[in-house]
Amino acid sequence: MRRLAHFDISRRVNAPLPRLATQVGFGLVCGLAMIALRTFLDIWFPVAGPFALVYPTVLLATLYGHWQAGLVAWAVSFGWAWYVVLPFPHSFEFAEARDIPRVTLNAASALIVLVFAETFRSAVESGRLQSDAEIERRAILLAEMEHRTKNNFALVASLLEIQKRRESSETVRFAFDDAIGRVRTFAEAYSHLADEQGEGAHVEMKPYLQRLVERVGSAAFPPNVTVTHEISDVSMARETAVAIGLFTNEALTNCAKYAFPDSRAGAVHVALDARGDEWSLSIRDDGTGTNADPVDKPDSGIGSSLLGAFARQAGAAHVVHPSDRGFTVELTSAK
Numbered sequence: 001m002r003r004l005a006h007f008d009i010s011r012r013v014n015a016p017l018p019r020l021a022t023q024v025g026f027g028l029v030c031g032l033a034m035i036a037l038r039t040f041l042d043i044w045f046p047v048a049g050p051f052a053l054v055y056p057t058v059l060l061a062t063l064y065g066h067w068q069a070g071l072v073a074w075a076v077s078f079g080w081a082w083y084v085v086l087p088f089p090h091s092f093e094f095a096e097a098r099d100i101p102r103v104t105l106n107a108a109s110a111l112i113v114l115v116f117a118e119t120f121r122s123a124v125e126s127g128r129l130q131s132d133a134e135i136e137r138r139a140i141l142l143a144e145m146e147h148r149t150k151n152n153f154a155l156v157a158s159l160l161e162i163q164k165r166r167e168s169s170e171t172v173r174f175a176f177d178d179a180i181g182r183v184r185t186f187a188e189a190y191s192h193l194a195d196e197q198g199e200g201a202h203v204e205m206k207p208y209l210q211r212l213v214e215r216v217g218s219a220a221f222p223p224n225v226t227v228t229h230e231i232s233d234v235s236m237a238r239e240t241a242v243a244i245g246l247f248t249n250e251a252l253t254n255c256a257k258y259a260f261p262d263s264r265a266g267a268v269h270v271a272l273d274a275r276g277d278e279w280s281l282s283i284r285d286d287g288t289g290t291n292a293d294p295v296d297k298p299d300s301g302i303g304s305s306l307l308g309a310f311a312r313q314a315g316a317a318h319v320v321h322p323s324d325r326g327f328t329v330e331l332t333s334a335k
Contacts, residue, residue, distance in 0.1 A: 027069035031076025153187035203241035220256035243314035259287025
């Protein structure tokens with residue numbers, strides 16, 4: 001119904017003369033369609049009101065072809081009804097003098113329908129244009145914000161790199177490396193989203209997450225760890241998609257750090273399942289899990305805080321399921 005409400009037969013015709021010709025042609029088609037329908041109905045209803053079908057014809061022609069089409073449809077359909085249907089048939093003469101005001105009133109009423117239909121059509125078109133302009137403005141602002149965010153992440157990473165060089169403690173330098181790695185990961189996630197999906201308000205999750213998982217899998221995991229994925233073909237709001245991407249990135253990074261110590265082999269599986277408005281994301285590994293040495297277990301510090309922050313940004317809840325056969329991190333949309 002929404003598409004029907006915004007349909008315009010001449011919207012894609014920009015040149016004035018072809019546009020006018022399209023509108024006139026559409027009005028003519030509407031008028032001829034009314035004549036054909038009335039001729040068919042006359043088989044069963046020969047005494048029906050002569051101008052009954054003029055009003056819907058003018059209404060439809062005006063709504064979808066502007067007032068020019070409505071005026072042509074009015075002239076064709078009303079003129080035909082007057083000439084053919086009214087007594088005397090095939091004549092513009094009136095059988096009775098009282099037919100003159102009746103025909104005049106019908107003609108004026110059909111023109112009033114035309115005026116109100118054009119007013120309504122113009123209001124709908126104006127609203128559509130304003131809506132499109134607002135969507136375009138928001139898309140530009142969003143793209144600018146993401147561009148600035150990516151640049152800010154790169155700047156922060158550079159500043160941290162400079163500060164790291166001034167430190168002599170290996171512990172502090174390791175902490176700086178960890179922070180720099182996370183910041184660069186965020187920057188890459190935003191950059192990847194812009195390159196892959198452009199500036200739309202929605203993101204196709206299957207290609208987006210597939211490339212993200214493949215990129216992190218090849219960069220962070222050794223060859224003896226297999227990273228697989230199973231992503232539903234679903235579109236999500238850009239803000240939610242960014243949050244899910246960052247959550248996946250952080251969860252895979254933590255998995256690469258802690259799940260497979262000492263060149264241990266294993267597998268990681270990423271799955272996004274979506275049904276209607278509900279969705280769930282899981283990152284499952286068969287690593288050391290709760291059997292890991294304390295130094296090799298995921299901490300409850302910045303990594304856990306980031307996962308919680310990304311979950312809130314996605315409007316979802318996250319749960320970690322540890323076991324002696326690995327870890328499973330789940331992110332589930334709020335019901």
